[in-house]
Amino acid sequence: MPVIPVNTPSATYNVTIAPNLLPTLHSRLRKLNPGKPFRPFIITSPNIWSLWSKPFLASFKEPPTVLFHPAGERHKRMASVESLAQQLSTAGADRDALLLAFGGGVIGDITGFLAAIYMRGIRYVQIPTTLLAQVDSSIGGKTGVNLATGKNLIGSFHHPQAVFADTDLLRTLPPAELRAGLQESIKAGVIYDAKLFRYMEQNAEAILSTKRNADPTPLAKVVAASVRVKAEVVSQDEKESGLRMILNFGHTIGHAIEAATNYKQLLHGEAVAWGSIAALSVAVARNTISEKDANRIANLILRYGPLPTFKATAEKLVSLTSRDKKNRSGIRSFILPTAIGKVEIVRNVTEPELLAATNAMLTLMRQR
Amino acid sequence: MPVIPVNTPSATYNVTIAPNLLPTLHSRLRKLNPGKPFRPFIITSPNIWSLWSKPFLASFKEPPTVLFHPAGERHKRMASVESLAQQLSTAGADRDALLLAFGGGVIGDITGFLAAIYMRGIRYVQIPTTLLAQVDSSIGGKTGVNLATGKNLIGSFHHPQAVFADTDLLRTLPPAELRAGLQESIKAGVIYDAKLFRYMEQNAEAILSTKRNADPTPLAKVVAASVRVKAEVVSQDEKESGLRMILNFGHTIGHAIEAATNYKQLLHGEAVAWGSIAALSVAVARNTISEKDANRIANLILRYGPLPTFKATAEKLVSLTSRDKKNRSGIRSFILPTAIGKVEIVRNVTEPELLAATNAMLTLMRQR
Known part of the structure; x- marks a missing residue:
């Protein structure tokens, strides 16, 4: 246990x-x-x-x-x-x-x-x-x-x-809630635990199985590994003065999506999944991550979907990020992946960058 | 300064x-x-x-x-x-x-x-x-x-x-608010600072003067002495696990009076003043304080009045004290004065004692 x-x-x-x-x-x-x-x-x-x-x-x-x-x-x-x-x-x-x-x-x-x-x-x-x-x-x-x-x-x-x-x-748990929760596990893998990420790639079917008699071990393994990431990060930075911010990967745009849809249409994990895809776009445009790693992350996020679509313009979503709690004196903190299992915290993401990334995410959504 | x-x-x-x-x-x-x-x-x-x-x-x-x-x-x-x-x-x-x-x-x-x-x-x-x-x-x-x-x-x-x-x-400040605030200064004297209490006895007229050109020194002295009591008590017991409780002298019945009158009729200091008189009654009945000291305290409280009257039964007031934040697992903490400048915290005040003291307070109120 x-x-x-x-x-x-x-x-x-x-x-x-x-x-x-x-x-x-x-x-x-x-x-x-x-x-x-x-x-x-x-x-x-x-x-x-x-x-x-x-x-x-x-x-x-x-x-x-x-x-x-x-x-x-x-x-x-x-x-x-x-x-x-x-x-x-x-x-x-x-x-x-x-x-x-x-x-x-x-x-x-x-x-x-x-x-x-x-x-x-x-x-x-x-x-x-x-x-x-x-x-x-x-x-x-x-x-x-x-x-x-x-x-x-x-x-x-x-x-x-x-x-x-x-x-x-x-x-x-309704299957959609299981899948939405697994998006936070993917996030844990992306920001901190490459092994967890790989395990979720290789065992997706077993993890997602909702049959009553399905072997619970794969899902239980994911739960324990995700908890370990959260517990370690929080233990190192209780009040989010530094490291703990990495847990907010995907949350800047994710929160904006939830606000734009009045917290009614998407589950939190689903909004964060779309937000992660937008954050990936910023990272790719900045060359902080290889295209190969970015694709692996995006593919895993979509593999644990389907992610529901929603209606909002990029302008609206970006304007909603200006109220993000992570902002200090008007400056946004933003979490960018640099490889599977590694991220960096940057404070200079501009509004045009965010708009471009959000538009890329919306385009992807409409194509599916 | x-x-x-x-x-x-x-x-x-x-x-x-x-x-x-x-x-x-x-x-x-x-x-x-x-x-x-x-x-x-x-x-x-x-x-x-x-x-x-x-x-x-x-x-x-x-x-x-x-x-x-x-x-x-x-x-x-x-x-x-x-x-x-x-x-x-x-x-x-x-x-x-x-x-x-x-x-x-x-x-x-x-x-x-x-x-x-x-x-x-x-x-x-x-x-x-x-x-x-x-x-x-x-x-x-x-x-x-x-x-x-x-x-x-x-x-x-x-x-x-x-x-x-x-x-x-x-x-x-409206004169009634000045007088109500001074009740907390009297409290500070009763629980911790006999010198402040004496000063308030001897300089009541000067302290209460609201003339614009009145010498502000007596009132400013009372403010500084009262602040010192509060600051010292809080510094010794930030989270109210012990000593800080003494600041609640008069507040058990005081809060009940405020609740019974929907926070509309009395200023906080006025309610605490009546509550202090009830607490004094408990102390006198228990012989924890001399009648002489009890009278000095009651007289000073009334001297800084007039305290407004209100309508509530003793039963109602005592029943309202059962929701006091100071209670732990149904046991009431109560602050009793033992001399001018000294109090004790007791946990065994019974409902009949509280009822008798509250009735004594209500009788005094009706006589005035």
Whole structure:
């Protein structure tokens, strides 16, 4: 059972990846705070809860209070946080409360943020149910909600006490969500782990198989390798002053696509996949990467598609990047791949370059 | 010019107290972040701005963007934070933005919280305009907003880079706000500084004088002494794991009074004053304080009144204390004075004790 540590100046915790974790949850949670009061509150979506409440509750003598929050990026807003906080307060949650985020990235981000600001900070645990949440968003302490003007513009750094990634949960994932999550694994390969990238090239069919009795090992291997990338990067640069920025590969244009389509049409991983293709275009035009490597990356991204199409002009998308959180005093940071497994952070990408790359990406999209 | 340091594990900064600070603001702010981009945004109330914008802007070549937020505890809500964040984002604020909280406690609390969560944390400076904000809420990094179920139930610890308390600003303060702020100074004396308490007993008339040409020294002395108490306590216990709790003297019932009157009828300092009288009652009933000292405290609180009356039953008020943030796993922490300048933290105050004390306070209120 892979147990991968995250070690940052402000927190140390483990990501545990294994099948059949849910039925042993209670004792795992108790071990996190030995001798302290145990006052768990579950935050989940109605859909996840209807599928998985039974194994989740199997180890609990007294079922914890359950608060529901709808899935979907458009519900990741301040009003939802306030409503959940109100429900916590009414249910008597105090500073000893322990929030359990049981769901995908939206549930994890909003629960983490709620834990960060409820009574100025309480504990929480991530129990991610989607691939994207297991390999990316549940790890690293970034929490937050969206504004109408952009994604995750409001938030806190607040680490979970632990992450429990039960790979059995991936069995009920819609195929599109599985594929979208795998885009973040491809990203992990591109930015940091050439071996993972190669493994995903060579085992695509086995990894993507959604048959119930398919061998889970290839997918579980990808999950563990992706978590390792995220955990190592975050451990080296908790607050994103340098290295951690590389995790944003594909996210500049990716976030713009999500904003332009009102967070409704594309899954996060799908938007990032298109954003990665645009970023590749910038790298190719600058000659920071060989055409051969660029093609391998683009092909792998498309292999794990299909990526949905959307309507937006390059001008609109580029103008939306001006609100990117990574910008400082108007200067954009941008992540460019230099080889499979290697990237660089540059601060001088110009608007004409971005426009050309975004247009190239849109042309590719229309051709398919 | 008193410059009082705050030294905590997560931040070190100064509180500067002096008349005529506003006209020199620009150079003071520039000195905080030498060599870094200077992108200030002012958060203030329309009323404060109409009175003081001229001296505030006197030292600025380019006037910063001004965002308005209405004063008043009932506007200290998540929706206001979201609206301000949206305005910041539209105005192009990024991680280099510096927020300037120019107003009373509500403006300070909401601006600090906005700074804590905008793009996961940006810098801010407190420029408090009320006595309450100068002596209490601008110092110590507690930021936050209210829920319908209680005060400050949502928030973060996020220290300002500096506090500039211009005592000239107190000249335009409505007399009721001056008196309400002085209740927090009385609290500072009761919990920590017998000398300040005595000074306030002996110089009440001079301190309370609102004549324009009145000697400002007595009031300025009280401000500096109160700030020193707050700064020392916060420096010793940043996150309120122990000592800092003593600042909550009078606040358990005080917060309940504010909630019961929908944050509309009483100023914060007035509610805390009534709450202090109730806490004194508990202390007298328990014999933790001599009747003589208890009377001196109650008399000083009433001397700096008049305290407005309100309608609420003791039962209602005590039931509202069950949501107090200081409670852990249902156990209330309560601050009891043991002498002038000394308090103790107890965890075994019972509901009947609280009811009796609250009834005694309500009886006193009705007699006046």
